[in-house]
Amino acid sequence: MKKTHISVATVLIGGLALTGCTSPEPTGGGEEEGEAREFELVESTPSASGEIDAIDWALSEEPNSLDPDRANGGDSDAVIANVCEGLFRMQTDLSVEPWLAESVQQPDDVTFVLGIRSGVTFHSGRDMTADDVVWSLERHSRPESGESDEFSNITAIEKTGDMEVTLTLEEPDPQFEYRMAGGAGIILDSEVASAQGQDYGTAGSEDACTGPYVLDEWNVGSNLSISRYDDYWHTDGRALSESVTFTWGDETTVANMVRAGNVDGTFLAEPTLVPTIEDVEGMSIYYGASTGAEKLIPTDRGNATDPRIRKALSLAMDRQGIVTAGLQGIGEPWKSPAGPGAWGYARDTFEAAYDAIEGVPVSPEEADIEQAKELVAEAGVPDGPIVVASNGTQLRNVIANATVSAGEQIGLDVEVRMYSDAEYGELFSSPEARADVDFVSDDWYLSKPEALGLYDNLLPGESSNYLGYEGDEYVELYKKAAAIYEEDERAGVVSELQALALDEMLWIPLASAPITLVLDDALTGAPTSFVYRTYPWAAGIGAAS
Numbered sequence: 001m002k003k004t005h006i007s008v009a010t011v012l013i014g015g016l017a018l019t020g021c022t023s024p025e026p027t028g029g030g031e032e033e034g035e036a037r038e039f040e041l042v043e044s045t046p047s048a049s050g051e052i053d054a055i056d057w058a059l060s061e062e063p064n065s066l067d068p069d070r071a072n073g074g075d076s077d078a079v080i081a082n083v084c085e086g087l088f089r090m091q092t093d094l095s096v097e098p099w100l101a102e103s104v105q106q107p108d109d110v111t112f113v114l115g116i117r118s119g120v121t122f123h124s125g126r127d128m129t130a131d132d133v134v135w136s137l138e139r140h141s142r143p144e145s146g147e148s149d150e151f152s153n154i155t156a157i158e159k160t161g162d163m164e165v166t167l168t169l170e171e172p173d174p175q176f177e178y179r180m181a182g183g184a185g186i187i188l189d190s191e192v193a194s195a196q197g198q199d200y201g202t203a204g205s206e207d208a209c210t211g212p213y214v215l216d217e218w219n220v221g222s223n224l225s226i227s228r229y230d231d232y233w234h235t236d237g238r239a240l241s242e243s244v245t246f247t248w249g250d251e252t253t254v255a256n257m258v259r260a261g262n263v264d265g266t267f268l269a270e271p272t273l274v275p276t277i278e279d280v281e282g283m284s285i286y287y288g289a290s291t292g293a294e295k296l297i298p299t300d301r302g303n304a305t306d307p308r309i310r311k312a313l314s315l316a317m318d319r320q321g322i323v324t325a326g327l328q329g330i331g332e333p334w335k336s337p338a339g340p341g342a343w344g345y346a347r348d349t350f351e352a353a354y355d356a357i358e359g360v361p362v363s364p365e366e367a368d369i370e371q372a373k374e375l376v377a378e379a380g381v382p383d384g385p386i387v388v389a390s391n392g393t394q395l396r397n398v399i400a401n402a403t404v405s406a407g408e409q410i411g412l413d414v415e416v417r418m419y420s421d422a423e424y425g426e427l428f429s430s431p432e433a434r435a436d437v438d439f440v441s442d443d444w445y446l447s448k449p450e451a452l453g454l455y456d457n458l459l460p461g462e463s464s465n466y467l468g469y470e471g472d473e474y475v476e477l478y479k480k481a482a483a484i485y486e487e488d489e490r491a492g493v494v495s496e497l498q499a500l501a502l503d504e505m506l507w508i509p510l511a512s513a514p515i516t517l518v519l520d521d522a523l524t525g526a527p528t529s530f531v532y533r534t535y536p537w538a539a540g541i542g543a544a545s
Helices: 074-083 130-140 190-199 251-260 271-277 307-316 319-326 347-355 366-379 394-410 421-426 452-458 472-482 487-504
Strands: 010-013 016-019 052-059 088-090 096-098 101-108 111-116 154-161 164-169 213-219 223-228 241-248 265-268 283-288 294-298 386-390 414-418 439-442 508-512 515-520
Touching: 052 074, 052 251, 074 213, 074 223, 074 241, 096 101, 111 130, 130 154, 130 164, 130 190, 241 251, 251 265, 251 271, 265 271, 271 283, 271 515, 294 394, 307 366, 307 394, 307 487, 307 508, 319 394, 319 508, 347 487, 366 394, 386 394, 394 414, 394 439, 452 472, 452 487, 472 487
Parallel strands: 052 241, 052 265, 386 414, 386 439
Antiparallel strands: 010 016, 088 096, 101 111, 111 164, 154 164, 213 223, 223 241, 265 515, 283 515, 294 439, 294 508
């Protein structure tokens, strides 16, 4: 029989109590009925007992770049995480520890003095220096870099000793170590990366990193391989597999790879594939915490700019139907823009604030529909249809159709517009591409367990603030939270920020789905949570006992 790790349990992930969730019977709102499921969240699979020759791994799409400043998406990150390393590293228990930075001192609230680890070699064989650290951070901070937003509060990056770098901030930042544990903290070989210029990170280029694996070969459109770096500086973290080969395809292709036994594992883009592969002999399915939550993201096109329209749609959305039909019951209706994995500290505070949220029903009742109709009457029905985008996947279609159904119940005309995957991706980066769309849906995950990191996306001027929202109270509350290092106090203010975002319904939360790992029973040692996007998850995979 197929082994699927599904059970009712409360487990500890990094000291955080996370409870397996049971989905009730379907209540509508989706294309097809799924089954009620129960699932357990685990931190990682058991440690491996020995080395293996190779791993074959499936990605949901080909990486667009292995340059952390140009990479876009979880699949690029999943490869980079095994090749490159940062000043700090998030562990599988969601804690963060100094990594390429051996030590950190904080003489005041806006100064971080990093002692750079000696004895670290790049894959070129050259020793890492403080100059490489300064060069890398300055590269990440360039306006054209995908990591530049993580440096908006940093006013100076200076070499202050042979192996010491000091960063000066404009304002206190309790997220600093989290930021430096992601792409913004990756240290590159300045000689190798600068010599390649714009070609760095593309197929045929040499990597410039320090991690347990080195880029081996990238055959565009076919596969990408990495091999163990035998001179890796962290001997205890030596990779257990000699090589990893990545192939990719859409969700159907990935499912077929698993069913045919062509791959050893994959992190599923969505849990919708689980029913098609859970009977595969010799493969197991694991679930881990995610920082993401499925949500409807409004644009400034016009029909969704009135918060009363957004709040009315939220009241009428059938979230349980979305979970059942769109996520195959693997998830739960969700009331917050940030997923449960974003509560990396002061969890009791976040849970209490979450429980107090109103206006985000699991499934709408008559009172919710009546309240929504009143809001629409106050705002006035938009002149044209509200347009929601879909890329044709099961989950996006279910969410789009659930929005149509919600609109019908409260007197709003909602229309679905279909896009190819490439076109759908453009909606998130191009104002011109989304000029004819009122809502796009996405899980919008974070690379760090810090809910505050989600709410900066809604600040005025942020490229991801598609709505063009400008709220003075919101800005002031964000600044207040962003200056608090004491975690319990910060969690309280972040919860106030969450309440304000929901009062304006800046993003409409819908559902939370776990990270889904599929792994051959002969293998073990992989983490199961979102940390795989920044942690060298493949290095720990080896033989099962």
